[in-house]
Amino acid sequence: MGVTQEDLYAGLDLELSWSERDLPERERTKHVHRLHPYLGKYIPQLVEELFRRHVRRGGRVLDPFAGSGTTLVQALESGLDSAGVDIAAFNCLLMRVKTEPHNPFVLEREVRDALARFERGEGQAGAPRPYVHAWYAPAARDDLLRFRSLVSEYEHADVLRIILARAARSARRTTHFDLDFPREPQLEPYWCFKHRRECRPVERADHFLRRYALDTLARLKEFGRLRGRRSAEVLHGDARELELPGAFDAVVTSPPYPGLIDYHEQHRYAYELLGLDDLRASEIGAAARGTARAALTAYVEGISAVLAACARSLARDGRIVIVVNDRRELYQEILERSGLQLEQRYRRHVNRRTGRRAGEYFEDVLVALRA
Numbered sequence: 001m002g003v004t005q006e007d008l009y010a011g012l013d014l015e016l017s018w019s020e021r022d023l024p025e026r027e028r029t030k031h032v033h034r035l036h037p038y039l040g041k042y043i044p045q046l047v048e049e050l051f052r053r054h055v056r057r058g059g060r061v062l063d064p065f066a067g068s069g070t071t072l073v074q075a076l077e078s079g080l081d082s083a084g085v086d087i088a089a090f091n092c093l094l095m096r097v098k099t100e101p102h103n104p105f106v107l108e109r110e111v112r113d114a115l116a117r118f119e120r121g122e123g124q125a126g127a128p129r130p131y132v133h134a135w136y137a138p139a140a141r142d143d144l145l146r147f148r149s150l151v152s153e154y155e156h157a158d159v160l161r162i163i164l165a166r167a168a169r170s171a172r173r174t175t176h177f178d179l180d181f182p183r184e185p186q187l188e189p190y191w192c193f194k195h196r197r198e199c200r201p202v203e204r205a206d207h208f209l210r211r212y213a214l215d216t217l218a219r220l221k222e223f224g225r226l227r228g229r230r231s232a233e234v235l236h237g238d239a240r241e242l243e244l245p246g247a248f249d250a251v252v253t254s255p256p257y258p259g260l261i262d263y264h265e266q267h268r269y270a271y272e273l274l275g276l277d278d279l280r281a282s283e284i285g286a287a288a289r290g291t292a293r294a295a296l297t298a299y300v301e302g303i304s305a306v307l308a309a310c311a312r313s314l315a316r317d318g319r320i321v322i323v324v325n326d327r328r329e330l331y332q333e334i335l336e337r338s339g340l341q342l343e344q345r346y347r348r349h350v351n352r353r354t355g356r357r358a359g360e361y362f363e364d365v366l367v368a369l370r371a
């Protein structure tokens with residue numbers, strides 16, 4: 001007999017499975033969660049519920065695969081201290097901008113001043129790197145490089161760098177429906193599946209810089225009213241090698257899936273424009289490695305080493321909470337190799353993906369403790 005629809009949905013934790021109607025996109029991307037596009041992140045409402053179930057009030061939480069910082073942001077909103085580790089320099093930059101306290105008056109003055117100077121024609125474009133030369137039309141390239149030349153003069157330089165990166169993502173010579181991983185520059189008009197008409201590659205970046213500067217201001221100010229006085233520490237590096245800072249009441253994380261996303265490559269434009277360190281060779285489960293047996297073996301070893309390090313930093317009665325689509329059934333071995341014991345498993349339905357990645361799938365939430 002085949003698997004029925006009832007079989008698929010049996011055992012779902014309905015409190016962790018939201019419909020689009022129950023949880024619209026604007027709620028899933030509230031305040032700083034939409035400061036910059038990022039593939040492969042879990043939603044803040046899921047993190048809030050996991051905190052409620054598995055982290056003591058006023059406690060301290062760790063995310064060793066912190067990504068865009070969803071765990072850290074929600075920890076601040078939930079009254080928890082936190083620390084996040086990530087191998088990708090851009091991810092750490094984005095997390096710091098989201099979680100550091102900003103003086104709203106200084107922030108607004110600086111962002112508006114940088115924008116006004118840019119619009120007056122200030123700043124020097126300079127010579128572009130080959131990637132920038134290939135992926136941006138001449139006017140867009142000059143806009144981005146002029147804005148970049150102004151950034152370092154401000155206290156909130158990292159905020160301006162995120163604005164620049166977000167504008168750079170939108171201003172690339174690519175089709176409107178393929179912003180995530182474009183393969184090559186789009187130089188000619190094309191039929192656009194998103195807009196159902198012929199479109200042309202982007203030629204300017206000034207309008208993106210203006211739009212995202214104002215949107216970033218609004219989102220940071222909104223979150224500034226919610227974040228409380230707790231701290232969020234961002235660590236750039238490999239969680240297998242770093243000394244994790246102190247004891248934690250819980251670990252809440254969503255590890256990368258094997259062979260699915262290159263977390264450095266999805267923000268290539270930011271690495272090129274901002275001169276960030278590229279540590280993709282140490283990325284666990286990168287898409288470029290595929291899902292052959294050797295790649296899966298390396299994935300199991302890598303995730304196990306990270307979780308073992310987390311377990312050593314965990315309070316005696318703490319829990320490690322892992323959100324994962326374990327369709328290859330790797331996590332039984334991973335938990336055993338990490339010295340962890342599965343205590344509880346939730347199943348949730350995910351059905352809110354849109355656009356070319358539309359569809360539905362199921363995730364497990366694994367709750368483990370030290371064996």
